[in-house]
Amino acid sequence: MASDQTRSAILAAAERLYADRGFGDVTLRDIVAEANVNLAAVNYHFGSKDELIAELFVTRSLQLNRERLRELRAAEDAGGGVADIADILRALVGPTLRGCLGPDTQHSTAARFMIRVNIESVPAIRRIRNREIDHLRKFIAAMKRALPDSGDVELYWGLHFALAMAQQTVRDTERLTKLSDGQCDVDDVEGVIARVVRVAVLALSAGDAASKAPARAMAREAR
Amino acid sequence: MASDQTRSAILAAAERLYADRGFGDVTLRDIVAEANVNLAAVNYHFGSKDELIAELFVTRSLQLNRERLRELRAAEDAGGGVADIADILRALVGPTLRGCLGPDTQHSTAARFMIRVNIESVPAIRRIRNREIDHLRKFIAAMKRALPDSGDVELYWGLHFALAMAQQTVRDTERLTKLSDGQCDVDDVEGVIARVVRVAVLALSAGDAASKAPARAMAREAR
């Protein structure tokens, strides 16, 4: 393994192209042209196109999970072993949103790549994604420590909804912006994070109290 | 236009195959084999593969939007022109969840097709989806009537989050089920709808009061 130059060039070019044009219409020939390497280099260094995609995704995915856990640990350390529920959720959705939203997103290839992953979802990536569950369990455990009186089901739904809001915001930034005529400032990343976390916390605390009351009644109260 | 048999057979076969195996690996040859028609029939009747997909999506999409608006009108009529906010949100997410969730989903081709649309998102469909905005504006208008004191921005975010929770639940049913070891009963469709609506309503009411308070403080209160 003398020179990783070719390997790195392929990875960089592939990520850039996938980020810009999506998985659908980027061919190996596009990638090797962008990387200025030979067509056969991809199969030589990665085995197949899918393995190249997988390596790209795994790398970025591990980065994301690492960052999430780092923030989670920081929150738990600050709280002496039990973190604030809002901080837990922030550790969950913060890295994703910070990476994929904001004005500087235009300049980060890695971020644009992860957005594509969220939007398109090719089989090669979907297979890997299912391993994400172990990672999420760590957050469930932390949430259980923070809210020991909550039922497990509520925690699962709370985490699910938190991720839903974060990922949909990444996925459908354009629609939200258009719908609101730009009134929803998606570039204010920390603002978006705070908003998602706030609602997710509410969802968690609401689950217990009102899990049996019909939503209709709740809405009446809210008026 | 003597016989629409061929046309209909193609549409039905295509929807079935796309529902079962996704857009990625269903070819025209698969479709015509399933429909027992000639390969050239697709291009003759639809012009191209993309136009076939588009027609499938538009049909189901219009059905969905019609059902949403029907429920919205029903809610507004019942309230004398101004519907309950929970009912508005239920009209928004109910049809999607009822169509795509639940035990009977296994039997509805249309439902499974729309799930695929939510999961995969091919370019041909993404282009059409952007026209959905006008449809959503009607819900924003209804929400504004229901919550006249709410800021527009809060309404946009509320609708965005409601759709996020509904669509992610459709998209990631499997992950949620695995993560919770089956504890989250996604087959209880009306339960899921109530849950999504409840959180969305909360998100709307929370926006006003706490839009300036940091989420950290809110979480503390929630303890």
Added chain:
DNA sequence: GATAGTTTCATACAAATGTTTGAAATGCAA
């Protein structure tokens, strides 16, 4: 500096795919 292992390269392969074509079949009106 010869040799063995690694990497690069041009090129070919094989398969799949959406689309087109032109003739045959069918349906329908005069």
Added chain:
DNA sequence: TTGCATTTCAAACATTTGTATGAAACTATC
């Protein structure tokens, strides 16, 4: 029936795609 338009059909087309091959270039070790 005749004639015209619509529809079906088998076959071919033209690309595009990921992958494989075998020789050449390169690198490092002895």
